[in-house]
Amino acid sequence: MVDSGSRILAGRYAVGELIGRGGMAEVHIGHDNRLGRTVAIKILRSDLARDPTFQARFRREAQAAASLNHPAIVAVYDTGEDMFTEPSGNVAHVPFIVMEYVEGHTVRGILRDGQAVPIEEAVEITVGVLSALEYSHHAGIVHRDIKPANVMLTPTGAVKVMDFGIARAVADSQAGMTQTQAVIGTAQYLSPEQARGETVDTRSDLYSTGCLLFELLTGRPPFMGDSPVAVAYQHVREAAPTPSSLAPDVPDTLDRITLKALAKDRNDRYSNAAEFRADLEAVLRGGPVSAPAVGAVVAAAALGADATQVMAPTGPATQTLPPSVTPWGTTGVLTTSPDDPDEDEPRKRPWLMWSLIGIAVLAVAGIIAILINMTNDPPEVTTVAVPDVVGMAEADAVTALEDAGLLTKRTTAASTEVAAGNVISTDPPAAAKAEKGSTVTYVVSAGPDSVTVPDVSGKTADEATSILQEKGLVVDPVQEQDNNPDFERGEVTKSEPAAQSPVDAGSTVKLFVSTGNVELGDLSGKTRDDALAELNALKLVGNTTEVDSTEPEGTVVAQDRTGLLQQGTTVNLQIAKAATNPTVPNNLTNMKYDDAVQALAAVGLTSVQRKDLPSDAAKGLVLYTDPAGGSEVERDQTIIIYVSQGPQAGSTPTSNP
Numbered sequence: 001m002v003d004s005g006s007r008i009l010a011g012r013y014a015v016g017e018l019i020g021r022g023g024m025a026e027v028h029i030g031h032d033n034r035l036g037r038t039v040a041i042k043i044l045r046s047d048l049a050r051d052p053t054f055q056a057r058f059r060r061e062a063q064a065a066a067s068l069n070h071p072a073i074v075a076v077y078d079t080g081e082d083m084f085t086e087p088s089g090n091v092a093h094v095p096f097i098v099m100e101y102v103e104g105h106t107v108r109g110i111l112r113d114g115q116a117v118p119i120e121e122a123v124e125i126t127v128g129v130l131s132a133l134e135y136s137h138h139a140g141i142v143h144r145d146i147k148p149a150n151v152m153l154t155p156t157g158a159v160k161v162m163d164f165g166i167a168r169a170v171a172d173s174q175a176g177m178t179q180t181q182a183v184i185g186t187a188q189y190l191s192p193e194q195a196r197g198e199t200v201d202t203r204s205d206l207y208s209t210g211c212l213l214f215e216l217l218t219g220r221p222p223f224m225g226d227s228p229v230a231v232a233y234q235h236v237r238e239a240a241p242t243p244s245s246l247a248p249d250v251p252d253t254l255d256r257i258t259l260k261a262l263a264k265d266r267n268d269r270y271s272n273a274a275e276f277r278a279d280l281e282a283v284l285r286g287g288p289v290s291a292p293a294v295g296a297v298v299a300a301a302a303l304g305a306d307a308t309q310v311m312a313p314t315g316p317a318t319q320t321l322p323p324s325v326t327p328w329g330t331t332g333v334l335t336t337s338p339d340d341p342d343e344d345e346p347r348k349r350p351w352l353m354w355s356l357i358g359i360a361v362l363a364v365a366g367i368i369a370i371l372i373n374m375t376n377d378p379p380e381v382t383t384v385a386v387p388d389v390v391g392m393a394e395a396d397a398v399t400a401l402e403d404a405g406l407l408t409k410r411t412t413a414a415s416t417e418v419a420a421g422n423v424i425s426t427d428p429p430a431a432a433k434a435e436k437g438s439t440v441t442y443v444v445s446a447g448p449d450s451v452t453v454p455d456v457s458g459k460t461a462d463e464a465t466s467i468l469q470e471k472g473l474v475v476d477p478v479q480e481q482d483n484n485p486d487f488e489r490g491e492v493t494k495s496e497p498a499a500q501s502p503v504d505a506g507s508t509v510k511l512f513v514s515t516g517n518v519e520l521g522d523l524s525g526k527t528r529d530d531a532l533a534e535l536n537a538l539k540l541v542g543n544t545t546e547v548d549s550t551e552p553e554g555t556v557v558a559q560d561r562t563g564l565l566q567q568g569t570t571v572n573l574q575i576a577k578a579a580t581n582p583t584v585p586n587n588l589t590n591m592k593y594d595d596a597v598q599a600l601a602a603v604g605l606t607s608v609q610r611k612d613l614p615s616d617a618a619k620g621l622v623l624y625t626d627p628a629g630g631s632e633v634e635r636d637q638t639i640i641i642y643v644s645q646g647p648q649a650g651s652t653p654t655s656n657p
Contacts, residue, residue, distance in 0.1 A: 008033075009030075009080060009082050009096055009098075010078075010080045010082075011204055012032060012033055012034050013030050013031070013032055013033070013039065013041055013078075013098055014030055014031045014033060015028045015030050015041055015043075016029040016030055016031065017029055018600050021041070021399075021402060024036050025042050025044045025045060026042070026043055026045070027040055027041070027042045027043075027099065028040070028043065028102075029041075029119070030098070030119070032077070032632075035529070035533065036529065036530050036533040036534075036586065037099050037533060038100075038101045038103045039077060039099065039100070039101050040099045040100065040102070041097070041098055041099070042095055042096060042097045042099060042389045043082065043094060043095075043096045043274070044094055044095050044096070045094075047512065053151050056294055062236070065079075066078070066079065067139065067497055068135065068139060068141065068360050070131075070132055070135040070136075072129070072131045072132035072135075072158075072159050072160060072161060073129050073132045073135065073136065073154065073156070073160065073161050074099055074100050074160045074161065074162045074163075074614065075099065076098070076099050076100075077098045077099060077100065078097075078098040079095065079096070079097050079098070080095070080096055080098075081093040081094065081095050081096070082094045082095075082096055091369070097161075100160075102152050102154060102160050103155060103486070104152050104153050104154040104155055104160070104607070105152070105153060105231045105455075106149050106150075106151060106152055106153070107125060107148035107149075107151040107152075107153060107212070107216070108147075108148035108149040110153070110644045111148055111215060111216070111219065112408075112409055112410035112411075113410060113411055113412070114219045114220060114409065114411070115216050115219050116216065116217055116219040116247055117216050119217065119249065119250065119251075119254070120284065121216075122213065122216035122217050123202040123213075123254070123280050123283060123284055124157075124159075124284075125151065125153070125212075125216060126212065126213045126216065126280055127159075127277050127280050127281060128151075128158070128159025128161075129146065129151055129159060129161055129209055129212065130209060130273045130276050130280070131159075131203070131273075131277065132147075132159070132161040133161070133205050133206070133209065133273040134158075134272070134273035134274050134277065137202040137205070137273060142200060142201060142202055142204065142205055143161070143163075143205050143208075144194070144200060144204065144205070145163060145189075145208075146161075146189060146205055146209050146211075146212060146214065147188070147189040147208065147211075147212065148210035148212060150162045150163045151212070154458075155455075155457040155458035155486075155487075156268065156458045157458065165555040172337075175522065187228035187229075187231040187232050187437075188211065188223065188224070188231055189208040189211040189212065189219040189221070189233075190208070190232055190235050191203075191204040191208060191235070191266070192207070192235050192236045192264050192266075193266060195232040195233075195235045195236050196236060201266070201408055202272065202273070203266040203269050203270070203271070204266070204415065205273070206261055206269055206270050206272075206273060206276055206651075207261060207262060207263075207269060208261075209261060209273075209276065210258055210261025210262040210269075211262070212220075212318060212597065213254075213257075213258055213578065214240065214243055214258050214262070217243040217247055217250050217254060217258070218243050218246040218250070218388065219246075219247070220245045220246070222240040222241065222262060222294075223235055223238065223240070226435065226438070226504060227435055227438065228437055228439075233286055236264070237269060239264075240259060240262040242255040242258070242259065242294055243255055243258050245627045251283070251485070252294065253279075253282075253283050253289050253291075254283060255294050255609055256289060256291035256293060256294055257276070257279045257280060257283070257289060257291045257294065259291070259294060260291040260292065261276060262477065275290065278290075279291055282382060284448065304338065307649070327657070333605055351413060356614075366369060370389055374578040381465075382435055382436055383433045383434060383435050383436065384404050384405055384406065384430060384433070384436050385404075385409035385431055385432070385434075386401075386404070386406070386428050386429065386430055386432050386433075386434050387400045387401060387404050387430065388430035388431065388441055389423050389426060389430070389442065390418075390423055390424065390425060390426070390430060391418065391422055391423065392422060392423050393421060393422055393423075394410075394421055394422070394423060394442075394444050397423045397442055398442075401426075401440050401442070405436040405437060406434060406436070406437070406438060406439070406441065407437065407438065407439040407440070408440055408441075408442060409439050409440070409441045409442070410442060410444060411441060411442070411443050411444070411625060412443065412446045412452060412502070413443050413444075413445065413446065414443045414445075414447065414450060415445040415446070415447065418445040419445060419447075420445050420446060420447035420450060420502040421444065421445065421502060422444070422445050423442050423443065423444060423445070424443040424444070425442070425443050426440050426441065426442045426443070427440065427441045427442075427443075428440065444502075445502070445555065446502040447502045447503075447504065449609075450502045450504050450505060451471050451472055451473065451502070451503060451504075451505050452471075452500055452502055452503075453471075453473070453495060453497050453498065453499055453500065453501045453502075453503055453509060454467055454468065454471060454499065455490055455499035456468065456492050456495060456499070457487070457491075457493060457494055457495075457499065458487065458491055458492065459491065459492050460490055460491065460492070461479060461492060461511060461513055462510055464492045464495075464510075467527070468495075468509050472505045472506060473503070473505075473506070473507055473508070473509050474506060474507065474508045474509070475508070475509055475510075475511065476508050476509065476511070478510070479510070479511050479512070479513045480496075480510060480511070480512045480513070481512075481513060482494070482512040482513060482514055482515065482516045483512050483514075483515055483517045483519055483564065484512075484518075485537060485539045485567065487514035488504060488514060488516060488567070489514055489515060489516025489567070490513065490516070491513070491514045491516065492511050492513055492514075493512045493513065493514050494512045495509050495511055495512065496509065496510045496512070499616040509607070516566055516567050517564050517565060517566055517567070518538040518539065518540065518564075518565055518566075518567060519538075519563065519564055519565075520535075520538060520540065520561070520562050520563060520564075520565050520571065521562060522559075522562060523535075523556045523559055523573065524556050524557065524558070524559070525551075525555055525556065526555065526556050527554055527555055527556075528544060528554050528555070528556070528573075528575050531556050531573055532544075535571055538565075538567075539568065540565060540566040540567070540568070540569055540570070541568065541569065541570040541571065542570075542571055542573060543571070543572045543573065544572075544573045544574075544575050545572070545573075545574055545575065546574075546575050546576075547574045547575070547576065547577065548576075548578075548579040548604075549574075549576035549577065549579065550576075550579060551576040552576060553576055553577055553578050554575060554576065554577075556573050556574070556575060557573055557574050557575070557576045558573070558574040559572065559573050560572040560576070561612050579635065581632050581633065581634060581635065582603040582604045582605055582632070582633065582635060583603065583630060583631065583633070584600070584603075584605070584625060584627055584629050584630065584631045584633060584639060585599050585600065585603065585628070585629055586629035586630050587598075587599075587628075588622050588624075588625055588629060588641070589622055589623065589624060590621050590622060591621065591622045592620055592621065592622070593610060593620060593621075593622060593641060595645050596622045596625075596641055597641070600639055602647060604635050605633070605635070605639055607636060607638040607639065607640060608638070608639050608640075608642075609635065609638055609639070609640045609641070610641050610643055611640055611641070611642050611643070612642075612643050612644075612645045613642055613645060614644075614645050614646070614648040615644035615645065615646065616644075616647055617644040617646075618644060619644055619645060619646030620643060621643070621644050622641055622642070622643055622644075623637055623642040623643065623644050624642050625640065625641055625642070626639070626640040626642070
């Protein structure tokens with residue numbers, strides 16, 4: 001929620017509660033006071049925003065990301081910089097990005113327990129990611145950080161890709177962030193060229209998407225290790241296993257598609273996101289795919305990962321070629337096959353052996369230098385003590401672990417000693433030394449013989465009932481009707497107990513189902529924009545017309561309906577416009593008095609006074625008015641109407657002066 005005491009950015013965005021935290025930034029729920037909508041605000045850590053180079057790159061990339069407009073991409077609404085005074089007295093500029101607020105959860109959340117998702121769902125999620133990448137690549141933007149934590153799933157199952165632009169700004173910066181920080185968060189999804197520090201292109205995103213697909217199908221990334229460096233090394237050197245080797249139900253077509261996406265040589269991968277997506281959609285409809293057979297892909301990967309190649313001789317039997325760049329930036333040697341029958345030739349060239357030894361020493365020194373540069377910290381500070389979170393509530397435990405620089409993985413277990421929702425244990429245990437950036441698995445108590453209520457929001461009542469019953473829960477046959485504008489009629493809006501709550505097996509769950517109706521209150525006095533925003537949030541259609549009014553200009557003065565309305569109903573609003581001064585009609589002379597009063601009322605003049613005068617004109621006819629016809633007057637001006645009494649004996653007729 002956003003309260004009146006919230007921090008305000010750019011005089012417009014109210015910063016609310018923290019809803020996410022990463023290694024480089026914090027995400028808050030916010031409110032756009034100008035447009036009256038809920039937003040998400042990502043604010044970079046101040047220590048990463050002091051470098052002018054980083055600020056410039058971040059600003060440029062954020063502006064590029066804001067140009068992306070696609071339903072599978074979390075929209076970027078605005079960017080800016082927040083200024084604050086440091087304890088030293090210096091004024092610091094902290095960049096922020098205002099984004100679309102998306103309700104739902106990340107793919108990382110559904111993979112926490114290490115369980116694969118259903119195959120069809122895994123393919124659909126990946127297709128959604130590729131749809132976003134296809135659009136962004138056409139716009140010239142490479143994401144560079146595709147991973148489960150950057151993919152959102154809405155309650156309706158829609159896919160939303162986050163963090164376009166930020167990843168590129170971080171990857172390109174040369175100061176303000178260590179190489180270690182750049183690698184730790186994404187090591188399991190790095191492309192080989194990223195791990196080698198080479199220039200990336202759109203095919204690097206496809207490799208990372210292949211890692212995501214692998215994890216969705218199997219419940220774990222394709223490469224795992226004790227440190228980010230070890231994982232990055234595997235991306236460069238080792239062929240990925242087939243998903244079916246870990247999850248036997250994965251079909252051969254998905255093995256082929258996944259391994260093609262994970263090819264070491266980017267030229268062996270899909271050339272673009274559209275090709276990758278087309279193969280996945282072919283799997284869904286049972287059609288053929290373009291990816292080669294698994295054996296061919298594995299052979300190509302093995303060849304691409306081999307640093308020493310056997311080449312046909314073109315000159316002397318043993319030939320030293322120019323140094324080539326290895327995956328870690330060190331120099332290496334390629335040698336030809338020794339076809340010369342003189343096997344004693346190497347003995348005649350002792351200098352060659354010493355040259356090779358010298359090159360090997362330089363290579364080892366280069367590797368050590370690169371690894372030291374990647375860690376960028378003394379060895380003694382690369383490990384941290386695992387915080388003691390046993391007995392803590394899950395949210396507090398995750399915060400403590402992440403604050404210590406550790407990643408987290410969630411599992412659950414029944415417990416009669418630890419309250420449901422609290423942490424039972426961690427692996428590694430409390431106080432054990434763990435490498436910064438490594439993963440700590442924590443076990444959450446589900447209570448005695450309990451199950452976790454699945455999230456069934458957005459499902460039909462029948463679908464939700466089936467899902468809950470599969471978990472061993474009983475569904476209350478009496479459903480609660482919910483006038484919730486976020487869900488269409490017949491969709492489940494929530495459950496009681498709430499989703500992700502641990503409950504005893506066999507417990508009864510009540511479903512709340514959308515009626516398709518919404519409750520509309522009185523909009524009088526609100527501005528046009530605020531009223532239309534409220535109608536839009538309720539999934540109602542607003543239609544406005546302007547009317548003269550004494551109310552403030554641009555505010556609602558009337559509406560044609562309130563109360564319980566069906567989603568999609570049109571609500572007509574009357575909006576006040578500035579009133580103009582009326583003009584006394586010119587044609588009142590010789591009218592009957594009553595007709596003249598009506599003519600004045602028609603132009604908004606209702607204050608009328610009658611005066612009768614003797615006249616040659618017929619009795620009851622208007623002689624003239626004061627002010628005269630054609631005069632512009634105030635709306636509350638009193639108009640005097642002079643009316644003929646008819647000719648009077650012995651009197652002088654009166655006429656208009």
